[in-house]
Amino acid sequence: MLTFDNPAISLKNVTKKFGDHVILNDLSFDIPRNKITTILGFSGAGKSTLLKHILGIIEPTSGKVFVLGQDLSMLSKVELREFRRNFGMLFQYAALFDSFTAEENVAFPLKEFTKLSEAEIAKKVKDLLLSVGIKEESFKKLPSELSGGMRKRVGLARGLALSPGIMLYDEPTTGLDPITTKMVNELIVETATNHKDREMTSVIISHDVKATLEISDYVAFLDRGKIIEYLPVEEFKKSTNPLVQEFLRL
């Protein structure tokens, strides 16, 4: 199993049970800083639960989660909320606020958490939207008027608004056509690359093998609540683990 010095995220013996059902089973692994790490796995493997543990939305039954060196269990609920501003997240279906326009969605975290003036917010929103490839004529469109790919771009811009240290992607390419999938992948790589001057750790939760192998630095494979393989991407492709092999053949 890979280990890293000063990892961005570190799980130590994390177990999560819902009743008798074990979702995460004594899980221990590190996610390195400034890299793109993907957690692959079949549906029901515990990927979403793992993501919620990283975000501190749910607490482990036992074990500890460290993010940027901070033990999440030591934070109060209020501190945890504030700590979450270190994260940006792109949801599976973008999760844009449907009563807000594209620019209002991106402006939302800036209005909530910064003291920037309206003009500064407008400028930052414009820069963010342009950086993810949204043209100005779409700034005032509601999410329902945007295509799936455009919604993802706006969702990414919103996730990046507060310049997070960790960007989480929940099934970013699920349900997208091949061209949009390619576009989203390029966007993830660009986002990680453009932020290399400061810290930008990217964590992708996915079951899209092809997309994952193209853009990741490291790949972990989660099965029944355990990481059964965790390797740099090139080594992962050569993994001899039968489950990983089966997954790679899909």
Place this chain on the structure above:
Amino acid sequence: MNFSVHSFLAFLGFIGYTNLVKDKFINRITSRIEELGKSVMESIDGLGAISLFGARFFYWVRKKPFRVSLVFEQLFFIGNKSLMIILLSGMFTGMVMATQTYFGFKLINVDSLVGVIVALSLSKELAPVLTGLIVAGRAGSAMAAQIGSMKVTEQIDALEVMGINSIQYLAVPRIIASTFALPMLSVVFLFIGNFGSWLVGTKSLMIDESMFFSKLGEFMFVADIAQGVIKAMVFGFIIALIGTYFGFQVEKGAVGVGRGTNLAVVWGMISVLILDYFLTSFLVKIL
């Protein structure tokens, strides 16, 4: 002999049949009682959960930031957008009440009291209760549907990931706005209802206008209006609490949103009617 055997077998068959019917009947009764018990237990669970949700509202309502603009947005949604339906309902309720009361009172020659009886009925009962029922049907359901659809499309998760408490952001402004919007709507209902009563009473049923107003002044007090306003505030609070609660409970996509909306309306309306009795019992003693 043959006849007796057949009769005996027929008798046994009859006994067996009656036992079967009896068992079926008992099973059906038992299962109905079980269903009733289950519904009661679920209702008690629901009441407990709504109370806890109420406690969370009181916790978050005191926390910064205070999103005043969201409260006004919701006031506009609940108040202004319900105004037309309140005006129509109030007007026709007043007109119907005046007509019905007039024909009853005419029998005992007290038709001059029509105006004040309608006004008292409206201020103490009809205005707050009917406004509550209308708002539960319109705004309570909308709250459940809006929050429910935000939940199934992960918009609430997005808020939480940003570090924004979803109850503080979504429920608190709606509950505050509803608590203040309902008394205002109820007062509008009261005035327009009395206007309808005056219109029908004096212009159609030919009740003497000076008597109509003098009896109003004689028997109608501020406390009567206050009773309705207090009731409306409580109804406004409870309708929004229930609407937002069922919104947050939504699961399983569009079907869940529909179910949550339905429950918000049913629980909202029933709560208004049940609370009305207890509030009446309490308010008549103190006002």
